[in-house]
């Protein structure tokens with residue numbers, strides 16, 4: 001299993017579009033940006049709904065179940081902050097309620113070889129510091 | 142069809158030395174390439190009245206210093222002191238192919254007569270993706286914390302999606318890497334000229350970001366290439382046989398910044414650009430005699446082949462087998478070696494090769510009876526452009 005214990009993850013810097021996402025994550029809730037006009041979920045958050053141009057956007061909680069849309073197994077150690085974890089799985093997840101909204105994560109609590117397109121995963125939360133908690137994924141239980 | 146088809150030509154082309162690291166600043170490479178292209182055209186520097194480039198450094202965490210890590214239009218103006226300069230531009234949304242298209246538009250508008258376009262690429266010392274700092278701001282806040290650092294991983298995720306969705310394996314990509322390296326041996330300017338690659342080498346190479354091994358990634362180098370564009374009537378009087386621009390297109394698709402792994406972003410980027418190019422030129426993929434498709438990472442070629450319409454979705458890795466992309470195959474591909482052979486110079490070298498094949502100037506790698514020459518320059522996702530060059534106006 002990838003050893004994440006010595007990895008120093010870059011800390012996300014929330015901005016006016018993304019702050020509600022991180023505020024929810026801190027409470028261990030995954031909330032995604034949703035258009036209040038056409039109900040389209042989008043990620044990453046954006047200034048407008050990229051489906052209908054509405055500016056009426058809110059963050060709504062999602063249940064946390066999803067499917068691996070794509071993944072890569074990282075072997076290159078060029079980024080020293082992550083070098084101690086290689087090989088590790090970086091995955092892209094499509095949440096059940098938000099088709100088309102693709103979220104990045106790592107596959108945790110499993111061998112990196114378990115990452116496969118179409119496999120079911122669920123969100124878990126990794127606290128980075130008092131301000132930022134990172135949504136992550138493990139295989140669905 | 143486009144009313145301006147075959148009114149603009151590529152004339153001379155030029156190259157600097159391409160090396161892993163260089164002791165001279167990048168500006169000197171750009172100057173060497175530009176001088177080469179002007180001389181190849183049989184022109185004097187004082188004839189040049191248009192300048193265009195795309196000066197981005199794709200490495201992260203390194204300072205952009207004009208003349209050292211990038212070569213801007215301003216830098217070139219300072220070096221050349223062109224007495225008759227009338228027009229210049231730097232582009233943003235379409236990589237170097239956009240600079241070629243803007244030069245085309247300027248020539249058609251009559252605001253310059255002989256335009257030079259160059260692409261200069263720096264290889265910084267230390268780690269290429271030298272990701273700085275402890276924070277991830279902007280679009281990277283949703284990717285960098287998970288180890289998505291460089292473009293390789295971003296490309297790799299879409300590639301696994303493509304492979305597993307289509308029940309394919311990465312083994313078949315060896316054909317692309319080995320065939321392009323074979324083509325490279327006919328290109329004395331390329332970084333890997335003189336260094337062959339076998340299937341065994343490909344399978345034995347270290348993984349970078351699965352499914353990409355080392356030989357799926359173009360090697361960062363320092364170097365520059367350049368071309369001279371002019372109008373067809375002027376081009377016919379110059380030294381080399383011109384390559385006529387039959388049509389071009391640019392990607393019309395963009396998904397929000399920071400969206401990662403989306404296969405549709407590649408496919409729709411590529412198809413939107415190609416559609417314009419087929420409509421403007423009047424050709425279809427079946428008419429194409431030789432193709433150059435951007436290959437900064439090998440998977441770009443499969444997205445290109447499929448989104449441009451050379452084969453169906455999911456079939457590109459089968460399409461490139463059985464000698465089809467050899468110099469004497471049905472669709473000779475990346476005949477100059479591609480970026481995998483030349484080193485990372487982005488898409489201008491693909492455009493150069495497309496023009497050389499159309500004008501019959503490709504030397505020992507010339508494809509027989511190449512009349513319709515297609516180019517997909519740069520990865521379709523972010524900045525893709527497409528071109529068709531022909532040997533004679535029609």
Ligand SMILES: [Zn+2]
Pocket residue numbers: 035036037038039040049050051052053054
């Ligand atoms: Zn909407």
